[in-house]
Amino acid sequence: MITAAIFGTAFYIASRIDNQRIAEIRATEDTISIDILSSETQFELLGNVDCQTLAQNPVLSDELNTLASQLSVAEQNLGDTNPEVIQLKQQYSLLEIKDYVLLQNITNKCGGKPVYILYFYSNSGDCPDCNQMGDVLTYLRNQYPGLRVYAFDYHLDLSALSTLKTLNKVNGTLPAMIINNRPPVYGFKNLDQMMALIPELKTLASTTSATSTSNSSSTKAK
Amino acid sequence: MDIPSNLGSLGVYLCLFVALYFEVFLLMSYLEKKPATKTADLPKRYPSVAMLVPCFNEAATLAQTVESLLLLQYPKEKMRVLIIDDGSTDTTRQIGEKLAMQNPSQVQFYHKENGGKYTALNFGISHSTAEVLGCLDADSFVASDALIEAVKQFEGDTSIMAITPAMKVYRPRKVLELIQAVEYTFGIFYKKMFDNLSAINVLPGPFSLYKREVFERIGMFKHAHNTEDMEIAFRMHANGLKIANAHNAFVYTTVPSTFKTLIKQRTRWSQGFLQNARDYKYMVGNPRFGNFGTLVLPFSLLSFAAGLYMAGYALYHLGYTLWSKVADISVTHVPLYLSPQQLSWFYINTSMMLFVILAVLMGTALAIILGKRIADTEVTVKALVFYFALFGFVAPVWLARAAWGAALARESKWR
Numbered sequence: 001m002i003t004a005a006i007f008g009t010a011f012y013i014a015s016r017i018d019n020q021r022i023a024e025i026r027a028t029e030d031t032i033s034i035d036i037l038s039s040e041t042q043f044e045l046l047g048n049v050d051c052q053t054l055a056q057n058p059v060l061s062d063e064l065n066t067l068a069s070q071l072s073v074a075e076q077n078l079g080d081t082n083p084e085v086i087q088l089k090q091q092y093s094l095l096e097i098k099d100y101v102l103l104q105n106i107t108n109k110c111g112g113k114p115v116y117i118l119y120f121y122s123n124s125g126d127c128p129d130c131n132q133m134g135d136v137l138t139y140l141r142n143q144y145p146g147l148r149v150y151a152f153d154y155h156l157d158l159s160a161l162s163t164l165k166t167l168n169k170v171n172g173t174l175p176a177m178i179i180n181n182r183p184p185v186y187g188f189k190n191l192d193q194m195m196a197l198i199p200e201l202k203t204l205a206s207t208t209s210a211t212s213t214s215n216s217s218s219t220k221a222k
Numbered sequence: 223m224d225i226p227s228n229l230g231s232l233g234v235y236l237c238l239f240v241a242l243y244f245e246v247f248l249l250m251s252y253l254e255k256k257p258a259t260k261t262a263d264l265p266k267r268y269p270s271v272a273m274l275v276p277c278f279n280e281a282a283t284l285a286q287t288v289e290s291l292l293l294l295q296y297p298k299e300k301m302r303v304l305i306i307d308d309g310s311t312d313t314t315r316q317i318g319e320k321l322a323m324q325n326p327s328q329v330q331f332y333h334k335e336n337g338g339k340y341t342a343l344n345f346g347i348s349h350s351t352a353e354v355l356g357c358l359d360a361d362s363f364v365a366s367d368a369l370i371e372a373v374k375q376f377e378g379d380t381s382i383m384a385i386t387p388a389m390k391v392y393r394p395r396k397v398l399e400l401i402q403a404v405e406y407t408f409g410i411f412y413k414k415m416f417d418n419l420s421a422i423n424v425l426p427g428p429f430s431l432y433k434r435e436v437f438e439r440i441g442m443f444k445h446a447h448n449t450e451d452m453e454i455a456f457r458m459h460a461n462g463l464k465i466a467n468a469h470n471a472f473v474y475t476t477v478p479s480t481f482k483t484l485i486k487q488r489t490r491w492s493q494g495f496l497q498n499a500r501d502y503k504y505m506v507g508n509p510r511f512g513n514f515g516t517l518v519l520p521f522s523l524l525s526f527a528a529g530l531y532m533a534g535y536a537l538y539h540l541g542y543t544l545w546s547k548v549a550d551i552s553v554t555h556v557p558l559y560l561s562p563q564q565l566s567w568f569y570i571n572t573s574m575m576l577f578v579i580l581a582v583l584m585g586t587a588l589a590i591i592l593g594k595r596i597a598d599t600e601v602t603v604k605a606l607v608f609y610f611a612l613f614g615f616v617a618p619v620w621l622a623r624a625a626w627g628a629a630l631a632r633e634s635k636w637r
Contacts, residue, residue: 002250003243010577017572024568070568077573132554139556191555 018077022084025074028067029091035063036098064099065141067092068151080123090158096150097160103148115200116148118178120170124155127174129188136191146204231575234535237528238578244521245585248415249592255418257596260470265373271301271431272352276342280360281313283476288321290363292328295370303329304346305360309336314360339427340443340450347437355432357451358473362428363392365472372431375468383436383463384455385471386413386422387429388597392474397608398484401616402477404590404609407601410469411593417467421514423522424452425465429473436463446501449494456502459514469596485620492526492624499523500628530625533618583610 071085071092078085100118107114119137121130134151141149152161154174168178173186179198195201273291277284284305291303303325305318315333322331334345347355354376358364364387372385388410394403416422425432430451440461446453458465478484499506499519506523508515551558587606594601 002246003239006242006246006581007239007574007578010574010581013577014572014574021568073569132550135550135556136554138561139554139559142559142561188553190553 018074021070021074021077022088025067025070025088028063028070029088029095032063032067032095032099033091036095036102040098040102064092064096065149067095068149069138075123086156089153089156093152093156093158093161096152097164099148100150100164113200113203114148115144115146115180115198115204116150117180117198118164118168119149119151120154120165120174120176121151122154122174127154130175133175133188136189136194139191140194140201144201144204147198147201230535230538233531234575235578237532238575238582240521240524240528241582242578242585244525245582245589247517248412249585249588251415251418252411252592257414257469260371263374265370265377267377268297268300269353269373269376270351271296271354271356271369271373272346272350273301273303273356273358274343274346274350275303275305275358275360276308276339276346277305277310277314277318277360278308278336278339278342279310279312279314281310281317283361284314284317285321287358287360287363288325288329290366291358292325293366294364294368295366296373298328301328301369302350302352304350305329305331306342306346307331307333308339308342309334338445338448340445343450344442347434347442353434355434355437356429357427357431358429359427359475362473362475364429365474368429368468368471368473369431371471372429372468375466375471376431376433379464379466381464382466383433384425384458384465385431386425386465386467387471387473388413388467388469388599389426389428390472390474390597390599392476394477394605396479397612398481398616399477399479400602400605401609401613402484403599404601404605405613406477407593407597407599408586408590409593410597410599411589413467414469414593414596416518417465417469419513419517420464421459421512421518422465422467423455423514423518425455425458427451428475429471439463447494447497448490449498452491452494453498453501456498456505459511460502460505472597481616484616485623488617488620489623489627492620493627495522496526496624496628497631526621526625529618529621533614533621 071088074085074088075082080086100116103114103116106112117137119133121127121134123130137149137151141147152164154165154170154172154176168184170176170178170184171186175186175188177185177189179185180200185197189197275284275287275291280287288303288305291301294301305321307315307318318331318333322329330349332345332349334342343357354373356369356372368387372387375385376382389406390410391399391403391406394400413422436454436458440454440457440463443450444453455465478487499522502519505511505515506519511519547558550556590601590606590609593599
């Protein structure tokens, strides 16, 4: 009885911590959601204003990267079929899309040369290379904080995501990447191949190398 | 998680359940019957005692061992020391003869051809007429009141046929000695709890005491896969003879200080346990043999298997993780790096297994604390750190060697 009670307590503590994690992810998502809404409003308010103000007050959220790695941990602990995890991922994907759209708008209005990757992965066993691709992208994001990686579970049931896939003409071959609005790149690419595929990274590195410690996360696609 | 991984974890949970169940059981036993504190009472009667000191190449420690026996608080006319030199090739014989010459009224020296420890013990038993026969390995030293404490125990319960002491490590200094000091303290608790259950599983070489009647009823020591002290405990339980623990009778023993000698000693003990358990398999799970048959013997066997399984599981995971990492690096070309974010609490593994392992470790720590309290043993923080950090890595080595040796029925060496 006592041994069973200890096992029960261990299960309870582990569950409580997992719930705590979910709560933290939800809080981060809420923060990002408010950030993005604020950014959109700010963007609309500024209208045709000077892009210098935008440059001085970055409107894109840095916390998306943190959220990505937190979600990866939640997926590992609770499983990728957990309804709560799926819901969090849906919300995360929506936030990513909104952030991506905001990035496009800012670029259209103010120019600039953002470097971003739309990365499509799968956890459903149809992408054996996705885990290693995730490692490469995680490393790149760590090394280049200016690089924005938007990771999407290809099979996630989300209409906005379907639209994004259609717009970018992504077929079912995974992993798939859209780099800076160029045609999709399919299949695993190692670090050297990625560096060759994104020559813009060299510029990014030279401008961010001094402060490249703030962002890190895992775009783990298992 | 895939199915093999799930099955692997299930096995670990089963092992942890067994370990925790046993710990809880013994802790409950402690709460039900706490060990009595030491008193200044003396025995009403002093039975004649023969302390047998079997030795083989023990020149370095023999004199000190015998001197500790001569310092025992016991009527001199009631106690004899029999040194039995089992064909030593060093100066043990000269030292033994000198000790006998210096203490002719109390010390007798015998030299015989080498035949193994059990033959030396049997030689001593047959050359003595004492009521109580004690054994003391020639690398151990007794506290001066140890014999009185043991005799008081015999006197308190006349059904007791043999007594084990509380064993402590003699002057632990090196890392392995410190680890064993903690392990022996843990053992003091276990031995006392086994006593509560009337299921003591071994009568160790350092200072175990027997009534002569034991040998008259069940025969002398046997080779018993070089673990005659374990086999006699099995045989006593098989014949319904009671073994008790005198937790206030302290004996200090020297322990292996090198990895090689420690592994050799423990392989002998562990393999001996497996082989004796096989010889007495009819006792495993048999209620006719009380808690020894239904609890201690099955749990000891399960613990052995669990230790091996857990070590194998950990080794597999470590190897798999390393192999995967190397394979990943060769494919991705991503160097090893540490992300500052990974240091956050969020990324710490907080699975249920972690908390169950913590509970088992806490149970172990509690057993050590109680062992320390029972026998007033000194355990340093340094020793505890070494024990918890290293014991789990060292023990599986002798468990695996013992299992292999027992499977091949290869006899271990006792020297």
